[in-house]
Amino acid sequence: MLSAYHAFAEILSSLQPNLRILVTGGAGFIGSHLVDKLMENEKNEVIVVDNYFTGSKDNLKKWIGHPRFELIRHDVTEKLLVEVDQIFHLACPASPIFYKYNPVKTIKTNVIGTLNMLGLAKRVGARILLTSTSEVYGDPLEHPQKEEYWGNVNPIGVRSCYDEGKRVAETLMFDYHRQHGIEIRIARIFNTYGPRMNIDDGRVVSNFIAQAIRGEPLTVQSPGTQTRSFCYVSDMVDGLIRLMEGEHTGPINIGNPGEFTMMELAEAVKELIDPAVPVKIVENTPDDPRQRKPNITKAKELLGWEPKITLREGLPLMEDDFRQRLGVPKKHIN
Ligand SMILES: NC(=O)c1ccc[n+]([C@@H]2O[C@H](COP(=O)([O-])OP(=O)(O)OC[C@H]3O[C@@H](n4cnc5c(N)ncnc54)[C@H](O)[C@@H]3O)[C@@H](O)[C@H]2O)c1
Ligand SMILES: O=C(O)[C@H]1O[C@H](OP(=O)(O)OP(=O)(O)OC[C@H]2O[C@@H](n3ccc(=O)[nH]c3=O)[C@H](O)[C@@H]2O)[C@H](O)[C@@H](O)[C@@H]1O
Structure with a gap:
């Protein structure tokens, strides 16, 4: 009886078509x-396009040469023609130091890059998911942030290439959806961390972990009371896949509601890695949001998703990865 069931299940699965999935920005952190998660499913063929601005082939080395995997050097501001069923559109520098480095390129990536990917989705009939950001809420006047909140964003500031760029990208997604019937999904991602972040990425969790391992002072930007809510990367990937596979366009907040001040984060990293490292208060950058925490009711109700890994569970996993890459093993006290 059981073997008949297995045979039936095998026939059913062989009838399911393979899915060809494009991941733009697939050589980056998230x-x-x-890609690792999508490749676990033998029915998936994955194509990555990336211009390696902040990503690296190293992040994908275990898949290079795999028959279900392809890697293409390509800039999304240029047109692309590939036959795919789904598009996860992530391509865009995410760390403030990188997106401010060439702001004109950042806004082109968000606007022209998203237009190109929507054009591709329209042409081949693919479903497309945009990784938008909690930065669309700007320096929020509502706390925690619900998807209905329209935000408080400076349109001409140094962060605008990124946050206004993502807001235009969301607008384009909905206009293509309404005007051309494209199947869209929008995730508003809140600060995500984990192994494989660039060591000198400039984002706060990677900075503090690298600084603590190197025995350098942790650079808390003033005043240190600003808050963020940090999501571990495996939870994020699970949320993105659920959103793509579900029935809801979004936008849906995907993030971990556990909220910490930057001073609290610094103390947690010190406690984990080296209580002796000092904290140094340094100057902040313009328009830094003072508080940020997702309301994830929609993700819970519509996607059956909520994060599983707390900050205190996730930080040691990141420490191990950073120690390995920095070549600084943990000291064992006998
Ligand atoms: N990590 C976070 O906390 C966070 C939060 C909110 C939103 N997001 C969004 O998620 C996505 C991924 O973020 P991440 O943290 O993995 O960043 P990342 O910088 O590690 O990855 C971005 C990738 O996109 C590539 N890229 C950049 N510009 C490109 C272009 N013009 N053409 C092709 N490839 C290009 C980079 O080389 C890199 O591989 C981004 O869209 C980002 O805005 C991330
Ligand atoms: O989640 C989001 O929506 C956005 O969050 C981040 O932007 P930000 O929150 O400014 O990220 P960080 O650069 O990591 O800064 C977080 C906080 O840490 C502080 N910080 C940063 C770096 C540092 O060394 N010390 C420090 O105190 C900053 O002042 C800021 O208040 C990401 O970098 C964006 O890609 C993403 O879209």
Whole structure:
């Protein structure tokens, strides 16, 4: 009876078509973890396009040469023609120091890059998911942030290439949906961390972990009371896949509601890695949001998703990865 069931299940699965999935920005931090998860399903063929601005082939080295995997050097601001069923559109520098480095390129990536990917989705009939950001809420006047909140964003500031760029990208997604019937999904991602972040990425969790391992002072930008809510990358990838596979366009917040001040984060990293490292208060950058925490009711109700890994569970996993890459093993006290 059981073997008849297995035979039936095998026939059913062989009847399911293979899915060809494009991941733009797949050589980056979240993208490469997403690729790992998608490749676990033998029905998936994965194509990554990336210009390696902040990503690296190293993040994908275990898949290079795999028959279900392809890697293409390509800039999304240029047109692309590939036959795919789904598009996870992540391509865009995410760390403030990188997206401010060439702001004109950042806004082109968000606007022209998203237009190109929507054009592709329209042409081949693919479903497309955009990784938008909690930065669309700007320096929020509502706390925690619900998807209905329209935000408080400076349109001409140094962060605008990124946050206004993502807001235009969301607008384009909905206009293509309404005007051309494209199947869209929008995730509003809140600060995500984990292994494989660039060591000198400039984002706060990677900075503090690298600084603590190197025995350098932790650079808390003033005043240190600003808050963020940190999501571990495996939870994020799970949320993105659920959103893509579900029935809801979004936008849906995907993030971990556990909220910490930057001073609290610094103390947690010190406690984990080296209580002796000092904290140094340094100057902040313009328009830094003072508080941020997702309301994830929609993700819970519509996707059956909520994060599983707390900050205190996730930080040691990141420490192990950073120690390995920095070549600084943990000291064992006998
Ligand atoms: N990590 C977070 O906390 C966070 C939060 C909110 C939103 N997001 C969004 O998620 C996505 C991935 O973020 P991440 O943290 O993995 O960043 P990342 O910088 O590690 O990855 C971005 C990838 O996109 C590539 N890229 C950049 N510009 C490109 C272009 N013009 N053409 C092709 N490839 C290009 C980069 O080389 C890199 O591989 C981004 O869209 C980002 O805006 C991330
Ligand atoms: O989640 C989001 O929506 C956005 O969050 C981050 O932007 P930000 O929150 O400014 O990220 P960080 O650069 O990590 O800064 C977080 C906080 O840490 C502080 N910080 C940063 C770096 C540092 O060394 N010390 C420090 O105190 C900053 O002042 C800021 O208040 C990401 O970098 C964006 O890609 C993403 O879209």
